[in-house]
Amino acid sequence: MPRHFQSLEDFNKKELQSFLFRAAELKEELAEGILQRQLEGKTIGLVFEKPSTRTRVSFEAAMYGLGGQVIFLSARDTQLARSEPLKDMARVMSRYVNGMVVRTFGQDVVDELAQYSTVPVINALTDLHHPCQVLSDIMTVLEYKKSLDGLKIAWVGDGNNMANSWIQAASILGFELALACPEGYEPDKEILAKASSIAEQPINLLRDPAEAVAGAEVINTDVWVSMGQEDELDGRLKLFAPYQVNSELLARAPAGAIVLHCLPAHRDEEISEEVLESKQCVAFDQAENKMHMHKAILELLLSDAL
Ligand code: CP
Ligand code: NVA
Numbered sequence: 001m002p003r004h005f006q007s008l009e010d011f012n013k014k015e016l017q018s019f020l021f022r023a024a025e026l027k028e029e030l031a032e033g034i035l036q037r038q039l040e041g042k043t044i045g046l047v048f049e050k051p052s053t054r055t056r057v058s059f060e061a062a063m064y065g066l067g068g069q070v071i072f073l074s075a076r077d078t079q080l081a082r083s084e085p086l087k088d089m090a091r092v093m094s095r096y097v098n099g100m101v102v103r104t105f106g107q108d109v110v111d112e113l114a115q116y117s118t119v120p121v122i123n124a125l126t127d128l129h130h131p132c133q134v135l136s137d138i139m140t141v142l143e144y145k146k147s148l149d150g151l152k153i154a155w156v157g158d159g160n161n162m163a164n165s166w167i168q169a170a171s172i173l174g175f176e177l178a179l180a181c182p183e184g185y186e187p188d189k190e191i192l193a194k195a196s197s198i199a200e201q202p203i204n205l206l207r208d209p210a211e212a213v214a215g216a217e218v219i220n221t222d223v224w225v226s227m228g229q230e231d232e233l234d235g236r237l238k239l240f241a242p243y244q245v246n247s248e249l250l251a252r253a254p255a256g257a258i259v260l261h262c263l264p265a266h267r268d269e270e271i272s273e274e275v276l277e278s279k280q281c282v283a284f285d286q287a288e289n290k291m292h293m294h295k296a297i298l299e300l301l302l303s304d305a306l
Pocket of ligand 2: 125130160161162222223225226227262263264
């Protein structure tokens with residue numbers, strides 16, 4: 001059975017730490033000019049049903065960087081668009097490629113592909129999770145803060161796919177997480193309940209952004225309108241206005257706090273231009289680290305090394 005990456009829950013603490021450790025090592029090797037060819041002769045298929053800049057390019061660059069090959073498929077150009085069953089797609093793709101990286105709407109799509117695929121299926125974002133992104137972001141946190149021990153991380157804004165993956169990460173890796181989300185836009189209830197029941201550090205769902213960022217060395221936000229929610233734009237912009245990450249909110253956090261944004265950012269909506277362009281914001285390091293993390297994920301899953 002291949003190891004799939006449907007959500008962060010597929011791995012225990014030690015395994016998530018292996019991804020983090022290996023990604024940092026691969027980043028260092030690249031900086032030293034060491035040639036990485038461990039996936040030579042292997043191919044992955046990217047099946048994307050939503051737009052992407054970073055995730056697509058960083059997975060492709062990661063695979064080529066390890067000597068492998070990539071086939072990119074826009075889902076609407078495949079027979080999925082003409083109702084070919086997912087279970088058939090999974091079994092056919094498994095005969096051609098060594099792994100599948102999937103970006104789609106429903107988590108059930110990734111889950112069904114994983115159920116029938118004989119090669120690893122990796123979640124590159126669904127409406128429910130964005131696990132590889134959060135792992136890359138934790139790599140960035142570790143670069144700046146050295147350890148997760150005793151660290152409080154804040155999430156400000158929509159209780160979306162990113163928030164859900166942060167909740168799972170907090171419960172598995174053991175750091176404190178405070179989320180400030182408006183009423184009606186909370187993270188997934190089941191994910192939160194399950195994570196809270198196993199977490200060693202508090203995971204608190206709050207309303208007040210100032211309360212969430214108090215004592216938080218890391219502050220995270222994301223767009224107020226995720227892909228697929230475009231019809232809700234006007235209502236969301238009004239409702240989320242008090243949740244903007246700006247210099248006023250940052251003044252409530254410790255002086256050395258860093259700001260994370262997985263990008264793309266909507267300036268002066270969820271984050272002020274001033275904060276996004278400030279030294280405190282590490283969004284472009286996060287973007288770079290996606291490539292190193294994706295290398296680690298591909299290497300460990302495609303060579304059955306976990
Ligand atoms: N952060 C992220 O997933 O960006 P893309 O949508 O550009 O892949
Ligand atoms: N929550 C955002 C993340 C984009 C990378 C979305 O799903 O659109």
